Amino acid sequence: MNVMRHLRVPNSKVEGVLAQMKAEQWLAIGFRVIPDEDGTHRLLPISTEAPSELPGLTSAYEVELVEGRADERPSSDWWKHLKEILGEEEVAFHGESWPSNHEFIGDIMIVRIDEALRAHTKAIAKAKMHSHPHVRLVMDDKGVQGELRIRDLEPIGCRNGDHVLTSDFPPHLIETRVMVRESGRSILCDPTRAYFSTKLQAERLETLALAKELRSLLGRPIRVCDPFCGVGPALATLLGEPDLVGDLLASDLNPDAVEMLFDNLRRWDRRNYPSETTPLSRIHEDRAVGIADATKLHEAPDTSGSWDLLLVNLPHRTVEFLPSLVPLLDRTGPSMVRGRVITAESEIEEANEAIRKALPPRLQGTPEPTLKIKRDYSSTLRLCSFEAWIAPMPEK
Ligand SMILES: C[S@@+](CC[C@H](N)C(=O)[O-])C[C@H]1O[C@@H](n2cnc3c(N)ncnc32)[C@H](O)[C@@H]1O
Known part of the structure; x- marks a missing residue:
């Protein structure tokens, strides 16, 4: 479940508001516009990075907190890359076990790899990076640990210019200290040293x-x-x-x-x-x-x-x-x-x-x-x- 802000906009205004939100980078990437139950409005997903007040929009339209609906389209790209690397049969064999979900912390992507898929870690890292060109580093999340609630994260892929590396990572390419934008503010965090969740x-x-x-x-x-x-x-x-x-x-x-x-x-x-x-x-x-x-x-x-x-x-x-x-x-x-x-x-x-x-x-x-x-x-x-x-x- 990922409850997030949505702007409730009358159907007739959706096109204009969508264009404005895209231009301002306020639209949540990877989430869908949801038809409201009343049939006359749509719920437009607001990016977590957008400010709490969206000038001209939050004063005109209601903001609702509802579960975001993931857009399957960007991930279809990841399936395409995965199949290119491993072949249709191997991908089909593991069915639902592939990590189709992920979390972004700044330009780091965090995925959870099922034990049964460990042998395909490199292929997963490559397919994720090819399908998300803005991602600098992919890390495997082995869960939150200890009293300090820090995630056990292991780098599995990083970008070196046009190349994707899946082993022998130079330390400067796997830096985990990042700035995350949320509600118009920058939050410095390092998911390998302190708890943080977007x-x-x-x-x-x-x-x-x-x-x-x-x-x-x-x-x-x-x-x-x-x-x-x-x-x-x-x-x-x-x-x-x-x-x-x-x-x-x-x-x-x-x-x-x-x-x-x-x-x-x-x-x-x-x-x-x-x-x-x-x-x-x-x-x-x-x-x-x-x-x-x-x-x-x-x-x-x-x-x-x-x-x-x-x-x-x-x-x-x-x-x-x-x-x-x-x-x-x-x-x-x-x-x-x-x-x-x-x-x-x-x-x-x-x-x-x-x-x-x-x-x-x-x-x-x-x-x-x-x-x-x-x-x-x-x-x-x-x-x-x-x-x-x-x-x-x-x-x-
Ligand atoms: C789930 S995290 C929440 C952190 C932060 N509030 C957030 O939303 O990102 C819990 C935090 O409690 C801290 N913690 C654990 N035990 C503690 C204690 N006895 N006293 C103070 N902090 C503690 C951990 O280091 C961790 O940063």
Whole structure:
């Protein structure tokens, strides 16, 4: 599942809007225009790189978050190349096992190769690179590992001028530090050193909408705590909104992520940040940034009880960590927890109960925190998210 932004345009205007989106490079490549159920509109897929506001378009038409429909046409090119290299019979023999999906992180393509197809790794790399001329490097993804959630990635193909190499890679051609454009901002990341996923743009835009609601409720910029921030993609979106973020705490256990976070904040926040990784400290009066263990933050008097919005983005441990994170909220007024959770589909109700038990009472008039499935994590596990509006602590 890949939920993404779509512009809902009346059929009669589709041609003109498509032309404008193509000219501005706002149209998502590899995704299709979807007919709306009402028969009078179409949903045009918006590129993740496009700014959050599309001048002249987002003011005129609604933006909807719906699952993108992959366009099979570009991939037909990859099948053609694969068949040229391996022959029709071998390709047909492995049927659905071929990695027809992939993820782009800047000019890097990430694919997951089935164990049974390892012997064809070089052919896969070549066919992918021939069918995607803008790709510089193809990497095989062996999955996210360890507490720092870093992907185990192995280069399997890279471009050297007009040639595609599938072994003996010169180090300068397999550089993995890249700039990714999202919602009009540049995010520095390195998927071999810190967690990063381009598939979370819709999630980040939903968080932005919730943060704006919280700001309206409180009537002032909000204090945001992102203690599993990685290289900071959630903050790219929040800091892009004027007068939304007041005080900010951004920390992570991974020193490499923090090093890139400093670089990112320097650009997004237009202020100085250290060039070396440092433990969590007040870099500016309203910016606490650095390496920290999120479960220990509540022990420090200046970080405990100080935040309006808490982001909990360590989905395989969110429920377990919530009790140590809740004390970070400022309970003198309403606050919010926004989190992601991985759970078996059959255990969603149990997880809902565990979340409700771990959190303080909800704000009157707001719904119970409830997990919404965002996409498949494996054949049985689902990646879900929730938001919880928290009531102020009653005065004694
Ligand atoms: C799923 S990633 C999310 C990163 C980032 N929020 C994003 O959306 O790209 C989880 C992050 O939590 C960090 N992490 C894991 N355990 C931690 C802990 N105890 N304290 C702080 N950070 C931790 C990992 O290093 C990783 O960057």
